[in-house]
Amino acid sequence: MKQTRCLKPYLYLLPSVSLALLFVFYPLVKNVIYSLCTVNRLGEIQFFSGFDNYRALFGKRDFFISLKNTVVLVLINVPVTVLITLLLGKISSIPHRHSAFSQTLLSIPMMISMAAIALIFKVFLNPSVGFVNAVFGIHYGGYEKKDTAMSAVLLLTVWMGIGFNYLLFLDAFRSIPGNILESARLDGAGCVRIFLAMEIPLIRPVAIYIICTNTLLALMTSGPIMIITRGGPSRATTTLVYLMYTSGYGSGNYSMAACISLVIWLISIVFSAGILHFDREKVQYT
Amino acid sequence: MILMIELAAACIILFPLFWAVCTAMKEPWEIVQNPGRIFPDRLLNLSNYAYVISHVPFLRYFLNSVLCSVFVCLVRLFLSALSAFTFVFYSFRARKALYFLILSTLMIPPDVLVIINYKTIASLSLTDTYLGICSVSFLGATQMFMLHQSFSQAPSSLRDASLMDGCSDMRFLFSILMPQCRGISLTLLMQIFLSQWNAYLWPLLVTNKTQMRTLQIGITMLQNAESTNYEQILSGVIMALIAPVILSLLLRRLLYHVRNASVPAE
Numbered sequence: 102m103k104q105t106r107c108l109k110p111y112l113y114l115l116p117s118v119s120l121a122l123l124f125v126f127y128p129l130v131k132n133v134i135y136s137l138c139t140v141n142r143l144g145e146i147q148f149f150s151g152f153d154n155y156r157a158l159f160g161k162r163d164f165f166i167s168l169k170n171t172v173v174l175v176l177i178n179v180p181v182t183v184l185i186t187l188l189l190g191k192i193s194s195i196p197h198r199h200s201a202f203s204q205t206l207l208s209i210p211m212m213i214s215m216a217a218i219a220l221i222f223k224v225f226l227n228p229s230v231g232f233v234n235a236v237f238g239i240h241y242g243g244y245e246k247k248d249t250a251m252s253a254v255l256l257l258t259v260w261m262g263i264g265f266n267y268l269l270f271l272d273a274f275r276s277i278p279g280n281i282l283e284s285a286r287l288d289g290a291g292c293v294r295i296f297l298a299m300e301i302p303l304i305r306p307v308a309i310y311i312i313c314t315n316t317l318l319a320l321m322t323s324g325p326i327m328i329i330t331r332g333g334p335s336r337a338t339t340t341l342v343y344l345m346y347t348s349g350y351g352s353g354n355y356s357m358a359a360c361i362s363l364v365i366w367l368i369s370i371v372f373s374a375g376i377l378h379f380d381r382e383k384v385q386y387t
Numbered sequence: 388m389i390l391m392i393e394l395a396a397a398c399i400i401l402f403p404l405f406w407a408v409c410t411a412m413k414e415p416w417e418i419v420q421n422p423g424r425i426f427p428d429r430l431l432n433l434s435n436y437a438y439v440i441s442h443v444p445f446l447r448y449f450l451n452s453v454l455c456s457v458f459v460c461l462v463r464l465f466l467s468a469l470s471a472f473t474f475v476f477y478s479f480r481a482r483k484a485l486y487f488l489i490l491s492t493l494m495i496p497p498d499v500l501v502i503i504n505y506k507t508i509a510s511l512s513l514t515d516t517y518l519g520i521c522s523v524s525f526l527g528a529t530q531m532f533m534l535h536q537s538f539s540q541a542p543s544s545l546r547d548a549s550l551m552d553g554c555s556d557m558r559f560l561f562s563i564l565m566p567q568c569r570g571i572s573l574t575l576l577m578q579i580f581l582s583q584w585n586a587y588l589w590p591l592l593v594t595n596k597t598q599m600r601t602l603q604i605g606i607t608m609l610q611n612a613e614s615t616n617y618e619q620i621l622s623g624v625i626m627a628l629i630a631p632v633i634l635s636l637l638l639r640r641l642l643y644h645v646r647n648a649s650v651p652a653e
Contacts, residue, residue: 109477110479114469124523127507132503192396193393197389209400209401209404214628232425235421350502359503363499
């Protein structure tokens with residue numbers, strides 16, 4: 102492969118690079134500028150105002166409520182999803198005659214769009230006409246009571262994560278070489294011991310990948326909030342991305358929206374760096 | 388035994404879907420009178436579906452979704468194949484820098500950029516156009532990366548032979564290289580299609596006119612219309628689900644690769 106002097110490669114890359122600049126890097130830089138300036142409702146920059154916007158943001162109660170909600174979402178959603186899909190993946194990885202059929206069934210949640218399942222859950226968990234309350238005879242408030250709204254959102258987000266992560270775990274368990282497990286069995290290790298001490302460490306790269314992507318997805322939760330609760334009741338389900346959307350697109354406070362988006366970005370970097378750092382400290386088995 | 392556990396789990400997980408299919412066939416009073424019943428009075432009662440199709444431009448939504456998804460599929464696959472090809476088969480000065488530039492877009496979640504992107508699209512007066520809905524999804528760093536991996540495994544004699552025969556770059560890419568990587572290309576197409584079909588936040592921002600809404604926006608707008616009831620909303624939802632579910636079940640073998648290939652779609 103010789104170093105070419107011609108313009109061809111640049112020409113080929115022009116569309117991709119200009120799209121990256123226009124729709125990713127330009128908005129990122131613009132966000133930084135917006136967050137440091139006073140911006141009017143039309144999005145025109147008035148004057149440089151330093152960290153005033155951040156100070157205003159950190160002084161708002163709404164911001165801390167939505168920060169707390171987002172962190173709660175991440176801290177509950179990720180472990181629950183990982184645990185459920187890990188167990189389902191493990192169970193399904195044991196081959197039997199109808200494996201293909203049951204795997205298809207369990208991966209169906211992956212094909213369902215967020216808007217569709219959000220609407221279904223909205224009616225399903227509805228306190229007056231929903232199925233859950235009627236059958237179990239309980240008074241679960243679903244999305245309409247302040248203290249249950251978050252749990253109902255969590256039910257939905259966990260459901261949405263099942264299909265894809267299940268397939269990833271299933272694949273990971275399947276690709277463990279059988280001879281390793283066989284020799285452990287000959288050495289007298291029990292099922293549980295093999296699962297905890299061998300299989301889990303062996304699938305760790307996949308697990309870390311799943312934890313990372315799910316953390317980022319949970320941090321960005323906004324669709325279900327927009328469709329079902331609109332942040333309510335009384336801000337119980339306002340997340341950071343939803344707050345960014347309402348303050349920027351809804352009420353035209355662009356510098357506030359820019360500050361929030363940079364805070365979200367920062368949090369996502371901290372979370373993923375934290376997970377990767379935690380991962381590096383452990384011994385590598387593979 | 389294992390099958391039993393799997394089926395039990397599937398029953399619990401898929402129950403809301405099953406319930407929605409049944410409820411969409413109920414008459415408006417049934418769910419209010421007796422919310423605990425699963426099955427409708429009359430099976431195959433399609434009146435709610437008929438209502439939704441006749442009262443909202445459902446077919447238009449469907450068409451919009453199909454058009455946008457196909458458009459994004461073609462452009463994104465073309466652009467990522469072209470960039471991957473350039474990075475693999477050309478050596479030029481800014482190669483590493485540009486490769487890194489495109490890959491680093493993966494580090495920035497698109498959701499935090501929507502507001503500025505909306506202003507960009509609005510200032511180009513592209514709101515309520517297909518180009519406006521699709522243009523932010525044209526760049527696919529994941530797909531570029533995956534294609535880069537498989538193009539690098541193609542034997543270099545392939546490139547040499549085609550250069551010798553005077554084959555143009557485009558011809559080489561589309562009639563020699565892509566057919567070689569058919570599996571991964573189809574998988575990527577499927578992945579792009581699903582993610583575009585299910586996109587919500589961006590199409591919501593850039594469309595105001597009813598005729599330009601995609602299916603996902605259309606079904607959520609059903610709940611704002613005053614005359615619609617729960618059963619009708621759910622029948623709209625079921626209709627929106629059918630296309631991707633059938634597609635995925637038909638192309639199940641491709642989905643098998645998706646999981647090796649991707650960052651999950653939102």
